[in-house]
Amino acid sequence: MSKKLKKSSKKAQLRDSAEASKVLVGTKADGLIFSESVGITASSTTLPGRVMDLPGSWWIPGKAMGRVLVGTFPTAAGVRSGEIKPTLVGGRRLGSSSPGVGVVGLQITAVSGSRYSARELDKLYTSDVLEDRGSGRNFLRLQLVAVAVTIAFVMLLVVANKVNW
Amino acid sequence: MQLWSIPYLALLSVGLISMGASPGFLAFLQFTLLPFSGGSSHLKKSAAYYPRVAVVIPAWDEADCIKASITALMQLEYPAERVRVYLVDDASKDHTPEVMEELLCEFGGRVVYLRREQGGEGKAAALNYGFAKILSEEWAQALLIMDADVLFMPQTLRKMTRHLADPEVGAVSCYIKEGSASNHWLSKYVAFEYAIAQAAARRTFNVIGFQPCLAGGAQLHSRENFEAIGGRIDTSTLAEDTFTTIKTQQLGRKVIFEGSTQVWAEEPASLGSLWRQRVRWARGNIQITGVFAKSWFRRTTVTSFPRKIFYDLIWFSLLLMPFIAAVATACLVLLYFFNSPQAWQLMRYSSFIGLVCWVYILTASLLADVQTAKRSWPQAPMFPGLISLMIIVSCAFRPEVGWAVHHAARWVSGSSNWVPPAQRLMLFAYLWIAIAMPLTWLAKYLDDRKVKYLPHIIIFFAGYGALVLAASCSAWWREVRGAERSWDKTVKSGSVGVGG
Numbered sequence: 012m013s014k015k016l017k018k019s020s021k022k023a024q025l026r027d028s029a030e031a032s033k034v035l036v037g038t039k040a041d042g043l044i045f046s047e048s049v050g051i052t053a054s055s056t057t058l059p060g061r062v063m064d065l066p067g068s069w070w071i072p073g074k075a076m077g078r079v080l081v082g083t084f085p086t087a088a089g090v091r092s093g094e095i096k097p098t099l100v101g102g103r104r105l106g107s108s109s110p111g112v113g114v115v116g117l118q119i120t121a122v123s124g125s126r127y128s129a130r131e132l133d134k135l136y137t138s139d140v141l142e143d144r145g146s147g148r149n150f151l152r153l154q155l156v157a158v159a160v161t162i163a164f165v166m167l168l169v170v171a172n173k174v175n176w
Numbered sequence: 177m178q179l180w181s182i183p184y185l186a187l188l189s190v191g192l193i194s195m196g197a198s199p200g201f202l203a204f205l206q207f208t209l210l211p212f213s214g215g216s217s218h219l220k221k222s223a224a225y226y227p228r229v230a231v232v233i234p235a236w237d238e239a240d241c242i243k244a245s246i247t248a249l250m251q252l253e254y255p256a257e258r259v260r261v262y263l264v265d266d267a268s269k270d271h272t273p274e275v276m277e278e279l280l281c282e283f284g285g286r287v288v289y290l291r292r293e294q295g296g297e298g299k300a301a302a303l304n305y306g307f308a309k310i311l312s313e314e315w316a317q318a319l320l321i322m323d324a325d326v327l328f329m330p331q332t333l334r335k336m337t338r339h340l341a342d343p344e345v346g347a348v349s350c351y352i353k354e355g356s357a358s359n360h361w362l363s364k365y366v367a368f369e370y371a372i373a374q375a376a377a378r379r380t381f382n383v384i385g386f387q388p389c390l391a392g393g394a395q396l397h398s399r400e401n402f403e404a405i406g407g408r409i410d411t412s413t414l415a416e417d418t419f420t421t422i423k424t425q426q427l428g429r430k431v432i433f434e435g436s437t438q439v440w441a442e443e444p445a446s447l448g449s450l451w452r453q454r455v456r457w458a459r460g461n462i463q464i465t466g467v468f469a470k471s472w473f474r475r476t477t478v479t480s481f482p483r484k485i486f487y488d489l490i491w492f493s494l495l496l497m498p499f500i501a502a503v504a505t506a507c508l509v510l511l512y513f514f515n516s517p518q519a520w521q522l523m524r525y526s527s528f529i530g531l532v533c534w535v536y537i538l539t540a541s542l543l544a545d546v547q548t549a550k551r552s553w554p555q556a557p558m559f560p561g562l563i564s565l566m567i568i569v570s571c572a573f574r575p576e577v578g579w580a581v582h583h584a585a586r587w588v589s590g591s592s593n594w595v596p597p598a599q600r601l602m603l604f605a606y607l608w609i610a611i612a613m614p615l616t617w618l619a620k621y622l623d624d625r626k627v628k629y630l631p632h633i634i635i636f637f638a639g640y641g642a643l644v645l646a647a648s649c650s651a652w653w654r655e656v657r658g659a660e661r662s663w664d665k666t667v668k669s670g671s672v673g674v675g676g
Contacts, residue, residue, distance in 0.1 A: 136224035143436045147214040153543035154211040161536040
């Protein structure tokens, strides 16, 4: 990725990848891609190699084509990067200097050779543990609900058997 | 002659009928451990640990699945240079080689393709072919065994490897969720079954300290452990994953179920395919019981003796379920002919206990996996079948023969004046489980012949639980008559998706 693109991507305040089911490809400000936040469901259709249709209005200059965007995809979908591919919109090929309105294809590419620093690996672990502790507390609360439901059911059963129908 | 007047026989009958309720009661006791599963989590002993992982995928005509599963592995949030995928092609006759060629071009040295020219010997044989290659090199520090249709979530592998930081841990698995993209009714039953058997039950086994089986769809071993258990999968049983799980614990290493993360797998979408899978699993468990005959009800180093005894009781209550159900039914019918009021009283007590146990297991399992609960809530309460539920509810709630059964009979007869023969209804209630099992076999038979709707209706009335029990009976029968141990492959269409 070029330095210019990196810089503009940063300026664009791309959303954090942790925000599942949402992807912000860019903003008008960075001069590259204009998009609203686009919903992506975590399904096999978001797997690498598949082309996703992103609805909305787009203006994509030719220089953005084939460029790799990093960190703009939902982690829940297992995607870390993507590449904009020219797609036909209303019979017209996107990627020219003229704006296209309609649907753009987003080719999700595989991440290969990604390297994590030791610090990043520790950070991943810590965030996992924090997340699991939170979900563990929630799990306990839900299990106590199950216990309460069962106790209430036993009381209902006892009362129902004592009533003369 | 009144059976009740013969104390020994009466006592024996009561004992055997109570034994019939024991699997449900043991399951209830087991599930009461669920709220404690967080407290006994192994998280405290885990650490940031990212070993070099060799992922072994056996594939036999899995061209429709492997692209998605390998690509998902390439997307793991895990150092890419520390994951290497070995796909062992068990002489596939479909276009697996072409798909692999494409993947090899795309992912380069991160994917290794091993092809056997002579295949069809089963999953274990294919896995062993891959292990021989992996263990001949020093590279791998851990081995992940998975199925070709399994899709990993980005965080799953690292959430599993962190437990291997504890040298006492030999193997780790995670929650394998039903992820078929189709909205088929059978998939929803299977999804709920997995919520019970994995999301809930395996967490309780973490508390007990002994796991019965880490699913072969996502089983991670440290290299030391895998070499200690022989460096290969035992091919003498049909349950290779259960074998490695129990062997690991027998040799003194812990086995952890990581419930906070999951992978997605495609499960059978036809009754015939499901039946063959369950018969294979049940036969595998029978074989495993024999292989580890000397370790049952014995001490182990991985957990305390009382916990191990509790685990063994659960194992045998599930293994012997067909016999327990048959003996309890026979005793109840026998008691009905000799002393009907006593038989009815026992039926009421066991229904009361059974219903309470079921309500708890149902709610606890649904709340253990809320996502599956949203998907399978109509199937979940119907798991035992509508008729079983009607019998058990009416027996538990009413002092006379069930209100619901009574009214159902009136409705069927079409007469408001018709009085159902209460005694015969009692007998029907006692015999129902013995009737339900052949009915589920009939549903499978009809489903194999592509009959629409009727199989679903039969399962709805007879119960998914009865289907599993019938498959277990079939497994016992095959084992007793020494049927061939063939590997019935579960056909996968590749329709699995992250999120189901």
